[in-house]
Amino acid sequence: MxxxxxxxxxxxxxxxxxxxxxxxxxxxxxxxxxxxxxxxxxxxxxxxxxxxxxxxxxxxxxxxxxxxxxxxxxxxxxxxxxxxxxxxxxxxxxxxxxxxxxxxxxxxxxxxxxxxxxxxxxxxxxxxxxxxxxxxxxxxxxxxxxxxKPIGFELLPEKFTMLQLQKLYEAILDVELDKRNFINKVNALDILVKLDEKDMTSSRKGSYLYQFDKEKYDQKIEEGFTFKI
Amino acid sequence: MxxxxxxxxxxxxxxxxxxxxxxxxxxxxxxxxxxxxxxxxxxxxxxxxxxxxxxxxxxxxxxxxxxxxxxxxxxxxxxxxxxxxxxxxxxxxxxxxxxxxxxxxxxxxxxxxxxxxxxxxxxxxxxxxxxxxxxxxxxxxxxxxxxxKPIGFELLPEKFTMLQLQKLYEAILDVELDKRNFINKVNALDILVKLDEKDMTSSRKGSYLYQFDKEKYDQKIEEGFTFKI
DNA sequence: GTTTTAAGTGTTAATTTCACATTTAACAAA
DNA sequence: TTTGTTAAATGTGAAATTAACACTTAAAAC
The missing domain is CATH 3.90.79.10 (Nucleoside Triphosphate Pyrophosphohydrolase)
Structure with missing residues (x-):
């Protein structure tokens, strides 16, 4: 009842x-x-x-x-x-x-x-x-x-380096990741914009800054893309 | 406040x-x-x-x-x-x-x-x-x-055929699966017991019944196994 | 014993994942 | 202006996984 x-x-x-x-x-x-x-x-x-x-x-x-x-x-x-x-x-x-x-x-x-x-x-x-x-x-x-889901970007500043992104995923997943494999994987997703700007705080050479491209991501999702790291 | x-x-x-x-x-x-x-x-x-x-x-x-x-x-x-x-x-x-x-x-x-x-x-x-x-x-x-997680078995009778299991996953996932690949994958998990008993209702030849082996599954999980279909 | 029907089974190609080392850019120091 | 230093950038081959695919077999019906 x-x-x-x-x-x-x-x-x-x-x-x-x-x-x-x-x-x-x-x-x-x-x-x-x-x-x-x-x-x-x-x-x-x-x-x-x-x-x-x-x-x-x-x-x-x-x-x-x-x-x-x-x-x-x-x-x-x-x-x-x-x-x-x-x-x-x-x-x-x-x-x-x-x-x-x-x-x-x-x-x-x-x-x-x-x-x-x-x-x-x-x-x-x-x-x-x-x-x-x-x-x-x-x-x-x-x-x-x-x-x-591309929610990790919420934890980063708008512009970030690949190393920052990798460290973030390492912290979330509590694992160590291989730099080249990580970058290859992220680049293959094709949802980031590589800026002309470098972060010079971490090295003499500087490292390029990237930005999450939400419009591109949304469009790719519509086309059946699935985000997977 | x-x-x-x-x-x-x-x-x-x-x-x-x-x-x-x-x-x-x-x-x-x-x-x-x-x-x-x-x-x-x-x-x-x-x-x-x-x-x-x-x-x-x-x-x-x-x-x-x-x-x-x-x-x-x-x-x-x-x-x-x-x-x-x-x-x-x-x-x-x-x-x-x-x-x-x-x-x-x-x-x-x-x-x-x-x-x-x-x-x-x-x-x-x-x-x-x-x-x-x-x-x-x-x-x-x-x-x-x-x-x-091996929760699909909750939806099946205790004893079931491979085809029943496959149909269940097809229904849950709303996809069609290949019979041989599905059976190979399930067998590779090694968490089912193949019984000596056959279900004779669906064909002349009959099809073997299987049972989920929870003890074996739990033990494999302890050893670091991850279930994945 | 022939037919019928669904069950049972294995191999190859394609893709994805993983492991791994050298070169390059920029500045600093001599 | 050359040399040294430091972290960034980059690609390939082996291994593992996933996906595609068709014939044989067991049992009952006739």
Whole structure:
């Protein structure tokens, strides 16, 4: 027998964001140290509660916008966590989202409620509630997505070198890649524009900068192309 | 500023199940015709509301058990749908799950509240709310999962022929596969047991029955094996 | 014993992936 | 202005995987 609306229980629905960044070496996540109860002083994901008048995507955007001032952040819903006692306060479910931001370009906003800090995904502190589990799930999802969708570029500055792109994929996939094979593969995709501009910070010779060509990518997708790294 | 528990809104959380079956030819989904309001008479997924004392997985199992009497059904959380006006009744979010059941072995239970019926995924009627979207997402998820995890067997009887397995994958992936290549690939996985028993219903010669060997699969996974069809 | 029907089986070509080392551009130092 | 230094740029061949493809066999029906 299906429950009717009237007899069904209402619950609090929270939303937690795993915010990924990349610092040219390691994949990072942004965590906050809570200045409020419960679990004051502990590290956690950035989160908030869903409002009656917004979708989960809206709520995720709102929370990220509040943190960063940005509203063009890559976001994807991950999973809804529902253990009965996951939050010791009240019966609360939480839908986790993950976000990809270019941590170089984007300064984070200050907020009296918390201090935010980037952590290497391999060196993150223990988190409250089920947030560790959320992070693990997000890493796995990011790994699967990054090889089948061109979302990695969200973590890089608009212009990047091939080596940066390679290091990014190495960090996401937690593997070492061969330079020539990687470049050959990326070039074969034919979705990057090689600029006339060089990044001179890393060597005397300088290395060419590239840009993701979204229009070209979209067109190729229409023609049946599949992205695969 | 993060919302505190006290000011946060509570919402109804529904749960809808996309129940997949396979009839030797086509991938099917189980739908019900609602005998109750709202949307009485229309087709919809099987669903219910989350109770305060259960997890989403629990709720999904409860709903499926009520329908089928079974409690060993393959289940996976799909996505949480949250459009503000997705349910015209009350502000309701819905977490969609998909389930795989062997529709031959398992008789469905009767229920006064609705009539349940199997539909080819390609011939399903229009559904209420955002249920069409849920089904589409479930099909895509099933496609991705079925090639990387041995979940297809959940849709087959315990003993099956190679042709049945091939037809199943053809139905899931919506492609035609080459018989010899498919068998070679499956045999190379080395996770099936070939029985001494034949299915004589389909030909004079009869075709050998196979069984999925879960222990062997689990052991191979531990040794670093990856399933891939 | 002949026919019928679906089951069962293997090889080759094509493509993709992987491993691997030398040359080049730009600046710095002599 | 030559030489040294450093990271960037570049291609090929072997190995593995995937894709294409057609004939033989077992069992029952007649």
């Amino acid at each position: 299906l429950s009717s609306y009237s007899t069904a229980d209402k619950v609090l629905l929270a939303l937690d964001c795993i915010i990924f960044g990349f610092d040219q070496h390691q994949l990072k996540i942004l965590l906050i140290q809570r200045d409020f109860e419960p679990e004051k002083g502990k590290w956690s994901l950035i989160g908030g509660f869903l409002k009656r008048t917004e979708t989960l995507d809206d709520a995720a955007k709102r929370i990220l916008n509040h943190l960063s001032g940005l509203d063009d952040i890559y976001l994807e819903q991950l999973y809804t966590f529902s253990e009965v006692d996951r939050d010791p306060g009240e019966r609360t479910l939480s839908t986790a989202y993950y976000a990809l931001i270019n941590s170089e370009d984007h300064k984070l906003l200050e907020d009296g409620d918390y201090t935010a800090k980037w952590f290497d995904i391999k060196e993150a502190p223990n988190l409250i509630f089920d947030h560790n589990e959320m992070v693990q799930k997000a890493i796995l999802r990011l790994r699967r997505r990054a090889v089948s | 993060l919302s505190s528990y006290s000011t946060a809104d509570k919402v109804l959380l529904a749960l809808d199940c996309i129940i997949f079956g396979f009839d030797q030819h086509q991938l099917k989904i189980l739908l019900i015709q609602r005998d109750f309001e709202p949307e009485k008479g229309k087709w919809s997924l099987i669903g219910g509301f989350l109770k305060r004392t259960e997890t989403l997985d629990d709720a999904a199992k409860r709903i499926l058990n009520h329908l089928s009497g079974l409690d060993d059904i393959y289940l996976e959380q799909l996505y949480t749908f949250s459009e503000v006006d997705r349910d015209p009744g009350e502000r309701t979010l819905s977490t969609a799950y998909y389930a795989l059941i062997n529709s031959e072995d398992h008789k469905l239970l009767e229920d006064g509240d609705y009539t349940a019926k199997w539909f080819d995924i390609k011939e399903a009627p229009n559904l209420i709310f955002d249920h069409n979207e849920m089904v589409q997402k479930a099909i895509l998820r099933l496609r991705r999962r079925a090639v990387s």
